[in-house]
Amino acid sequence: MRFRSLIAFTFAAALPAASALADVSGKDIYAKTCSVCHATGIASAPRYGHAGDWSPRLAGGSARLYANALKGTAKGMPPKGGNPAYSDAEIKAAVDHMLAAVKDAAKPATPPKPAAKDAEPKAAAPVAAAPAATPAPAAAPVATVATADALPAGDVNAFNRLLKPVGRRNPPPPEDGIHDPGNDGTHALLPPLTAYAGLPKSFAGNRVNWVEAIGTKKINPRWDRADPAAEPVVMDLNIVREVKGSMPDVVYPHKQHTEWLDCSNCHPAIFIPQKGANAISMASILLGEKCGVCHGKVAFPVSECRLCHSKKKDLARPAQTAAGAAK
Amino acid sequence: MLRRCGVVLAGLAALLSIFFIGVPDARAEYGDVVINNYSDASGMRPVVFPHLFHRIRFRCKVCHADIGFKFQAGGNEINMVKIIDGQFCGACHNGEIAWSVENCNLCHSAKPGTKTQVHESTIQKLAQPAAAAKKK
Structure with missing residues (x-):
């Protein structure tokens, strides 16, 4: 199934050669407006080129699809894709453009390229950028982007959902899948990699070692909203939590936390300030409780086991005493 | 037999899609929070x-x-009245x-329909296994 959708994409990318002249307006509208949702399937929108998404909707006939596109649906399709400036004919042309992609998907004519990815704003952009150009060259950038860039999340290292492939780390706002590339403000935002220039690196999260960054004075974030000179009250107290099995014990350092946080952020709502009073499990952390209130959301994620589980147990000693008892 | 398997799989996929659709395959920066209360x-x-x-x-x-973000x-029920009033x-x-609140589009910059969530958070990934959502 996925294979077929890959075919759909490669073919859809190569297709404009045939239909571009008649389809320029519909394609432009798709690239500018529809693709915001229909490229990735936001709000359960049928995805461009995914025949499986479209077939149940096509059962009601294309007239029904036109009507839904023009008037919107309760499921989340806004009338005219949220842009009332489009004429009815333009919206219909955009629907036709999307339908053409899935109709052709049924009869694949080209062999699937290995790394065709989901159509996303980035992939749609080169097509939109050159609507007047001859169709064949316009299709070429799509294919190169597809092979050079990252694969969708399901394809690479799907066994480890916390591990991000290289091409998908720290994307600039217009390409990050969340920001709207059609918004002028999006392009004014600082790309993460620019902001992180010169900061020490880590292997997860933002891939910035924030503790080292603040420790080595690479950054000096304010402790007070208005007073740049205010200094935190740092408390240097390690709490050791013994854990089951052979996993190293957890050392919780107050020092690194009080560099950033106030006591009241954690105590007493999240952690009762008494040793042994807090039942913590990895399950609750993964679900966003206890340490998981920050770790896994904004502080380093739980894939970095040894940053917390850092005190090695002396496993050799019990074995020795057992051997000694046997003598 | 194969056909029955196919039907069961299709049913499963439909069921999964009910739960997982609507959560896009987002790739925003770790820790980015989308707020879509209003x-x-x-x-x-x-x-x-x-x-x-x-x-x-x-x-x-x-x-x-100090400012009191939960x-x-x-979870903070922020609106523009509160912001102009100097809260949040x-x-x-x-x-x-x-910079001040005149720059609407610098904050209001997500794709329409994006749900409130912390992007790339473990909880989001537990709720939306990418592979399961793609199986269709």
Whole structure:
């Protein structure tokens, strides 16, 4: 199934050669407006080129699809894709453009390229950028982007959902899948990699070692909203939590936390300030409780086991005493 | 037999899609918070709060203790009246400490329909296994 959708994409990318002249307006509208949702399937929108998404909707006939596109649906399709400036004919042309992609998907004519990815704003952009150009060259950038860039999340290292492939780390706002590339403000935002220039690196999260960054004075974030000179009250107290099995014990350092946080952020709502009073499990952390209130959301994620589980147990000693008892 | 398997699989996929559709395959920066309490309903793009740019400039305590942001995406019921009144974002985004609220599109910059969530968070990934959502 996925294979077929890959075919759909490669073919859809190569297709404009045939239909571009008649389809320029519909394609432009798709690239500018529809693709915001229909490229990735936001709000359960049928995805461009995914025949499986479209077939149940096509059962009601294309007239029904036109009507839904023009008037919107309760499921989340806004009338005219949220842009009332489009004429009815333009919206219909955009629907036709999307339908053409899935109709052709049924009869694949080209062999699937290995790394065709989901159509996303980035992939749609080169097509939109050159609507007047001859169709064949316009299709070429799509294919190169597809092979050079990252694969969708399901394809690479799907066994480890916390591990991000290289091409998908720290994307600039217009390409990050969340920001709207059609918004002028999006392009004014600082790309993460620019902001992180010169900061020490880590292997997860933002891939910035924030503790080292603040420790080595690479950054000096304010402790007070208005007073740049205010200094935190740092408390240097390690709490050791013994854990089951052979996993190293957890050392919780107050020092690194009080560099950033106030006591009241954690105590007493999240952690009762008494040793042994807090039942913590990895399950609750993964679900966003206890340490998981920050770790896994904004502080380093739980894939970095040894940053917390850092005190090695002396496993050799019990074995020795057992051997000694046997003598 | 194969056919029955296919039917069962299709049913499963349909069931899964009910649970997982609507959560897009997002790739925003780790820690980015999308806030869509009222935006969509008001015809604005949802807000993307970039945690990490703020982290470079302010320690967690400033917002989460002094200003009073709860540790919960969408849990603060922020609206523009409160912001202009100097609460929440407005404590700094007032034209004195940081740029002021006239720059609507710098915050209201998410794709319409994006749900309130912390992007790339473990909880989000547990709720939306990418592979399962793609199986269709």
